[in-house]
Amino acid sequence: MAWTMRLWRPRSLGVALGVFLTIGFGLQLLGGPFQRRFPGLQLRQSWTPSLGPSVKSCLPRQRLVFLKTHKSGSSSVLSVLHRYGDKQGLRFALPAHYQFGYPKLFQASKVKGYHPQSSDAKKPFHILCHHMRFNLKEVLRVMPPDSFFFSIVRDPAALARSAFSYYKSTSLAFRKAPSLAAFLSNPRAFYRPGGRGNHYARNLLWFDFGLPFPPETRVSSHLPRDPNPLQLHAVPSGAGLGPLFQPTATVANSHQQPASSAPSDSGPSSFIQWGLAWLDSVFDLVMVAEYFDESLVLLADALCWGLDDVVGFMHNAQASGSEQRLSAANKSVVSEEQQLTARARAWNNLDWALYTHFNRSLWARIRQYGQSRLQRAVAELRARREALAKRCLMGGEALDPKYITDVRLRPLQFGSAKVLGYVLQSGLSQKDREECERLATPELQYKDKLDAKQFPPTVSLPLKTPRTLPP
Numbered sequence: 031m032a033w034t035m036r037l038w039r040p041r042s043l044g045v046a047l048g049v050f051l052t053i054g055f056g057l058q059l060l061g062g063p064f065q066r067r068f069p070g071l072q073l074r075q076s077w078t079p080s081l082g083p084s085v086k087s088c089l090p091r092q093r094l095v096f097l098k099t100h101k102s103g104s105s106s107v108l109s110v111l112h113r114y115g116d117k118q119g120l121r122f123a124l125p126a127h128y129q130f131g132y133p134k135l136f137q138a139s140k141v142k143g144y145h146p147q148s149s150d151a152k153k154p155f156h157i158l159c160h161h162m163r164f165n166l167k168e169v170l171r172v173m174p175p176d177s178f179f180f181s182i183v184r185d186p187a188a189l190a191r192s193a194f195s196y197y198k199s200t201s202l203a204f205r206k207a208p209s210l211a212a213f214l215s216n217p218r219a220f221y222r223p224g225g226r227g228n229h230y231a232r233n234l235l236w237f238d239f240g241l242p243f244p245p246e247t248r249v250s251s252h253l254p255r256d257p258n259p260l261q262l263h264a265v266p267s268g269a270g271l272g273p274l275f276q277p278t279a280t281v282a283n284s285h286q287q288p289a290s291s292a293p294s295d296s297g298p299s300s301f302i303q304w305g306l307a308w309l310d311s312v313f314d315l316v317m318v319a320e321y322f323d324e325s326l327v328l329l330a331d332a333l334c335w336g337l338d339d340v341v342g343f344m345h346n347a348q349a350s351g352s353e354q355r356l357s358a359a360n361k362s363v364v365s366e367e368q369q370l371t372a373r374a375r376a377w378n379n380l381d382w383a384l385y386t387h388f389n390r391s392l393w394a395r396i397r398q399y400g401q402s403r404l405q406r407a408v409a410e411l412r413a414r415r416e417a418l419a420k421r422c423l424m425g426g427e428a429l430d431p432k433y434i435t436d437v438r439l440r441p442l443q444f445g446s447a448k449v450l451g452y453v454l455q456s457g458l459s460q461k462d463r464e465e466c467e468r469l470a471t472p473e474l475q476y477k478d479k480l481d482a483k484q485f486p487p488t489v490s491l492p493l494k495t496p497r498t499l500p501p
């Protein structure tokens with residue numbers, strides 16, 4: 031009960047009260063399962079990287095929970111999981127359509143083939159990975175508590191650009207704004223908490239992680255609530271988080287860490303610290319889109335998978351993204367872009383805290399893994415990807431959808447920009463074609479394929495009736 035004593039010391043009282051008041055909603059959402067997954071309110075053991083290529087004594091992990099956050103490179107991760115699970119014959123916990131009732135909180139009942147009575151030993155699914163708003167208590171009804179939990183985050187500025195173009199007509203706030211720059215110069219003119227689709231317009235990562243919102247941004251009257259909340263009147267112990275907005279050392283110091291444009295220098299509130307500590311206790315790994323390949327190497331290591339298991343192509347890229355990057359060569363555009371970046375991070379302050387936190391933990395892990403070892407693995411991964419792209423893809427890269435005539439490979443076109451996809455080389459051997467198709471198939475089509483494999487259509491036997499009916 032040491033954590034209880036610490037909590038109620040006078041110095042901690044104000045913090046604790048603030049935390050209790052502001053996150054009551056969150057505790058209801060998150061409380062019970064926290065104890066279930068981690069008895070005694072212990073934070074997770076810190077991750078230990080493998081010792082090196084010569085020591086391979088681990089077994090590949092095949093019970094996975096991937097929280098597919100929005101506009102953060104998550105479809106590229108999904109592609110890896112779809113392919114691995116498909117090849118290994120694993121069972122996916124699938125939604126009836128393509129998402130688990132999003133933006134409502136995840137409910138186990140939304141999983142096809144879920145049986146409420148199944149014990150941990152009998153949980154039939156290996157991988158849960160489609161879009162959801164995370165809800166640990168319900169996730170643990172479907173997946174065993176020792177599953178590998180992971181997710182991905184992206185710089186909120188890049189995420190905002192992507193989300194604005196993708197959800198321009200889905201979010202009321204975005205719909206009213208003529209441009210992202212106009213939106214961010216005065217977001218409150220367009221944004222109303224709880225407005226339709228407005229969770230896409232602010233702190234989308236925080237929302238997807240299922241975390242509660244502080245009072246000033248709360249959308250309580252419109253947010254879907256957990257219909258059956260469990261109570262746990264405790265905050266995570268051992269949340270000893272340092273200041274978040276500090277630059278972090280990098281691999282070969284060649285990567286710019288998000289130190290500038292921080293919305294606050296005073297560090298995160300205890301509310302945010304609590305949320306981050308909670309996520310640390312649940313998630314085994316949080317990947318970072320800006321260091322996607324580094325993240326993949328760590329993922330392969332943590333799962334005891336090979337590099338070939340995690341090598342894949344980029345999915346769901348919008349054509350406008352690359353145009354924006356090209357025009358950023360112009361100087362005045364650069365300064366506008368910098369202002370936009372700073373404003374996007376400030377507006378999405380919870381996501382910024384989340385991002386810097388997980389960016390920092392990623393680099394701490396990289397140091398544990400060994401920086402030069404990681405660089406070698408990343409180079410190897412990229413070489414394999416390049417070789418696959420040459421072998422599989424027309425033009426060796428992602429293409430405008432107008433070239434993609436095969437509906438099985440054409441990504442869903444949604445939002446105001448074109449979503450790129452792939453065309454396969456002609457003349458591939460059957461084996462290569464199958465492998466290349468797996469790599470190039472967009473998420474929706476792959477989900478349908480897995481669905482059909484797991485739930486084969488029941489063949490209705492012809493009725494045993496004579497061909498000609500008696501008169």
Ligand SMILES: Nc1ncnc2c1ncn2[C@@H]1O[C@H](COP(=O)(O)OS(=O)(=O)O)[C@@H](OP(=O)(O)O)[C@H]1O
Nearest residue numbers: 100101102103104105106192322344346347348351
């Ligand atoms: N490997 C890798 N590294 C970095 N960034 C990547 C990667 N793969 C995808 N992306 C970019 O992520 C954006 C799509 O994100 P999601 O797949 O999560 O979107 S979705 O919510 O599922 O629609 C989309 O961003 P935008 O192009 O800016 O829209 C992708 O380009």
